[in-house]
Amino acid sequence: MRDTLRAHGLRFSRPRATILSYFGERDRHVSAEDVYLDLRRRGEDLSLSTVYLNLNVLSEAGVLREFQGTGGQKLYDGNPSPHYHVICRETGEVLDVPAPVVDGVPLNQFLKRTIEEATGWEVEEPRIQLRGRSPNAGAADPGDGSTSGS
Amino acid sequence: MRDTLRAHGLRFSRPRATILSYFGERDRHVSAEDVYLDLRRRGEDLSLSTVYLNLNVLSEAGVLREFQGTGGQKLYDGNPSPHYHVICRETGEVLDVPAPVVDGVPLNQFLKRTIEEATGWEVEEPRIQLRGRSPNAGAADPGDGSTSGS
DNA sequence: GTCTCTGCAAAGGTTTTGCAGTAAC
DNA sequence: GTTACTGCAAAACCTTTGCAGAGAC
Numbered sequence: 001m002r003d004t005l006r007a008h009g010l011r012f013s014r015p016r017a018t019i020l021s022y023f024g025e026r027d028r029h030v031s032a033e034d035v036y037l038d039l040r041r042r043g044e045d046l047s048l049s050t051v052y053l054n055l056n057v058l059s060e061a062g063v064l065r066e067f068q069g070t071g072g073q074k075l076y077d078g079n080p081s082p083h084y085h086v087i088c089r090e091t092g093e094v095l096d097v098p099a100p101v102v103d104g105v106p107l108n109q110f111l112k113r114t115i116e117e118a119t120g121w122e123v124e125e126p127r128i129q130l131r132g133r134s135p136n137a138g139a140a141d142p143g144d145g146s147t148s149g150s
Numbered sequence: 151m152r153d154t155l156r157a158h159g160l161r162f163s164r165p166r167a168t169i170l171s172y173f174g175e176r177d178r179h180v181s182a183e184d185v186y187l188d189l190r191r192r193g194e195d196l197s198l199s200t201v202y203l204n205l206n207v208l209s210e211a212g213v214l215r216e217f218q219g220t221g222g223q224k225l226y227d228g229n230p231s232p233h234y235h236v237i238c239r240e241t242g243e244v245l246d247v248p249a250p251v252v253d254g255v256p257l258n259q260f261l262k263r264t265i266e267e268a269t270g271w272e273v274e275e276p277r278i279q280l281r282g283r284s285p286n287a288g289a290a291d292p293g294d295g296s297t298s299g300s
Numbered sequence: 301g302t303c304t305c306t307g308c309a310a311a312g313g314t315t316t317t318g319c320a321g322t323a324a325c
Numbered sequence: 326g327t328t329a330c331t332g333c334a335a336a337a338c339c340t341t342t343g344c345a346g347a348g349a350c
Contacts, residue, residue, distance in 0.1 A: 123282035132273035
């Protein structure tokens with residue numbers, strides 16, 4: 001824990017470590033408020049602005065991955081490895097999909113390389129996000145936004 | 151104009167037609183406020199909420215494409231055809247990139263198909279968005295957020 | 301001892317909503 | 326005549342910021 005933080009040039013603090021371990025426990029796709037509420041429920045005593053601050057810091061450090069949820073809300077994923085998110089328009093469920101292989105490399109890399117060659121821009125790892133309908137949609141109740149493995 | 155609207159089941163109105171023609175004029179990547187201000191400058195008399203309403207309606211109808219700009223702001227693109235956006239972290243410039251071809255089909259379709267087969271979800275056309283640094287970054291002044299052809 | 305992080309509360313910016321009036325069909 | 330769209334203002338929403346105090350190094 002401390003080591004993970006130090007490795008990214010971050011100081012240790014109780015809230016920060018708690019947030020980090022929260023994402024380590026299982027794969028999650030959660031909003032800042034989810035993190036805040038979940039941790040409060042467990043008796044952790046931290047503030048919402050600290051959660052926001054640390055989600056930013058941790059995703060800039062590459063420990064978490066930030067992406068856009070439904071309704072203009074940011075979501076965070078504890079799995080920083082290359083994968084895609086499919087978000088259900090109806091239930092808000094998030095499904096992780098590993099990158100398919102193209103030309104012998106993960107699609108991400110293929111795309112990054114192709115675009116850099118075509119444009120002359122320096123581009124970051126592509127974040128690919130799709131909207132769709134989960135098999136639960138249309139029948140089931142709205143989900144809680146955090147679903148399925150990362 | 152009227153026909154484009156009717157084809158999507160939308161009524162004609164002056165603000166709506168104005169917004170639509172605004173996107174038709176040249177390729178743009180603009181925020182709701184940009185649309186509003188540009189049109190006001192031209193003497194059009196519409197309200198900001200009307201702009202928001204119509205940008206939503208038009209992008210749901212598939213006439214415009216909505217995507218996430220820098221700073222949690224939505225941007226709209228008058229070009230609904232499959233292409234990707236590369237957004238400069240520093241200048242906010244937006245560059246369009248056509249979809250590369252994989253397996254004989256545009257990457258979008260390849261990805262959609264692959265993911266549908268892998269997951270059993272019904273997914274929409276992938277929206278691919280990349281962050282990066284434009285060749286102007288680091289030296290030049292911050293851009294205006296609307297750059298380059300769609 | 302210094303520098304970063306926390307917590308609180310308040311502000312910020314974008315987008316949505318309610319409602320009465322108006323225009324399209 | 327009915328239904329949808331507009332405009333205005335207010336509200337809602339998520340996120341960031343300022344500052345004093347506490348904690349990590």
